[in-house]
Amino acid sequence: MKASTLTSLSLSLLSTASSTAASYSPPPLVVDVAPDHLRPYILPRYKGHAIKLTTSGQIIRFSITTNSSDGAFAVVQHTSKWTGWTSARPHTHQEAHEHFYCSKGRVELWTKKNVTGAIDEARVLTLGDFGTAPPGTIHTFQHTDPDSQLTHIYNPAGFEELYNVFSIGDFVSPHGSPYQLIGDDQQPFGDVTPEQEALLNSLDLYVAKADVYVPRRDFVNGTAGDPSINWHNSNNWHNGNNSLSSDPTDPYYVAKDYGPKYLNSENGYKVIQPLLTAEQTPNKNFTIGTLTLSPKLEGDKTNVAKLPHHFAIQMDEGQLALTIQGYKTEYLLPGDVAFIPSGTRFEYYATVPFTKFLYLNGGAKGLDYELLANAVPWDFPAYPE
Template identity: 30%
Template sequence: MAKIETTTLPTGISSKPYIISSQEGEIIYIPLSKSVTRLLVTGEETDDAFAVVGSGGSQGDPIGFHYHREAHDVFLCLKGQINVWADDQCRTLSSGDFASVPPGTIHQYQIVGPHSEMVGLIVPGGWEEFFRFIGEPYDGATWPLEDDRNFFDVLLPKLKAAAEKFDMVPCPQHHGVEPQSWAETDGRLPGSLKPYFVKNATGPAYLAGGTLCRPLATTAESGGKFSIGQIEVSSHLKLHAGLFASSSRRLAFDHVHHAFLVVEGGLQVHVGNSKPAHLYAGEFVFVPKGIEFSIAAGSRFASFYAFANGPGLIELYQRLGSAHHLSTLPESAAAWAESELAALGKDIGCRLSL
């Protein structure tokens, strides 16, 4: 039984699972930006269903207002702070905060502070080629802080060409608002295709056995195209119940790719016929559609983000669980709708094996 391949780059193969270690990926430096972009999943691995892109950097200028005709952007802050503008709104995102920017929304972002990081999903996949087009491969440890080249010579011609080549419409005349205070409504998912923000751990949450799922975007907010959420698990015996309580239970989604990013603690991930892999904070695993997988806690507390080009694992937990109104995992596992799993699996498009 072989191990899942651990790589520093996306594989370019749509049927192959892989792991990317912390801070790796295809690393691209955007000239003069004090930041790098990390391609973790590209359209090549997902048949252009989506791409997962990480970014890290230091304080810089906003990137410039624009909108996409088809591409849907999301911004999930992992560290530091990120300003995100969406039409007439702006929030300063800190760790765990989220913003959804659907097509047609005039937006931009700005990295704030000495070291900030975020991860985003781009739908459809293929738009990540924009970063390759305007950027440069980078092999440093973090990102360049000094770049004395001329903007008009180095970057502006590429940006003009990119606006014509890619789904990006510049809006230089748009005047954005100053960053605004978070509103009470920022913890609610709108249930429709509109821009919105979610403050960390303030949105809806669902408990299924000993697993807590916090949806950040469902197919209702993405026009049916994707789902994103945070999942919290524990190896504690009192919470060892739920979807993957049995080590032999696996799920496979026939039409949906998944990507998982570990945020805290450790996970044991079993994918296809490979040996179980142990993942820790910052590590990332891609699971192509049709391949069985299971996920279990490898530490007393573990948290990870899940990305899928459809309802996927997030909406399965949402429909299996019950509403949870506490900010943390409970003391012991709760009842969950295990008897409904087979029917829900057919509805969502997943298969369960024991």
């Protein structure tokens, strides 16, 4: 072959490679359903694969799944009208640590450590309230407002597959309705059959039958259980400091803005409110909390992070500018979810006052760990003037 022919062939190959590289673009960051593999993404509010959970209109939306987080953790959004029934039989998990965050309305939550002498606790969660049920905790829940949303968080991921197994069909709403508008309020389940029980056990759900556990209904100002535990009193819904448990096998609750708080003053103000740290997880591998930011002012630097574990955001208030490595800046609104894989650089800042989001870290040293290193204890859920 002549040298000129080789040169032409080389130039042709280089041109093709250059053209291919120039035409490549990453998949879109903003998606309608959680991806089936690990990558960054943003899922807008009321997006995500949605299924019908009950005949009375309750809906489950999958925000973060086993596939999209590579098994680290999962998040589903459970929306419903008021119902007179619990949405699940009282049960325990052996593997999944389940956490509950009220994102809208009111939801009743029951928990009981599955040991002799344990106190049966129950709370009415309102917006921003949190509860956690470690493996072995008997628990169940019920929506009690006309428009309620409960965020379920599982670590590790995997349990969310149960919803697909028991789905009664996909839910599609072109207008983004939170749930089906069905007037009936039928009990979503009956007595468990041996066949159902075997299937549930295979999915990490172990029913606590009525001879073992019945949810108590003696709520007083939103609480039922040990009166020494700060949550509500006769004059106020929320009362006193809600500390985090020192025992990772204990279920516990944290009322909105009543848990521990810290102030970080780097690049504007940030109020960090841990809801769960690695010390409250059996495997020391997960943290949850909220972060409230002041808006970026002239002269402030953009916040930058690159974390060793998978990280996620669920927006509560305000607007957050988020730039993930390789993508243009997007603006998150309340209800939006963002997932950022470990080792991925991202930048963020608040565009409006009092921007707040729920954070999830798939390890002990996440964004909260970095911010708390330069924070001081703080008495307020708001940042300084």
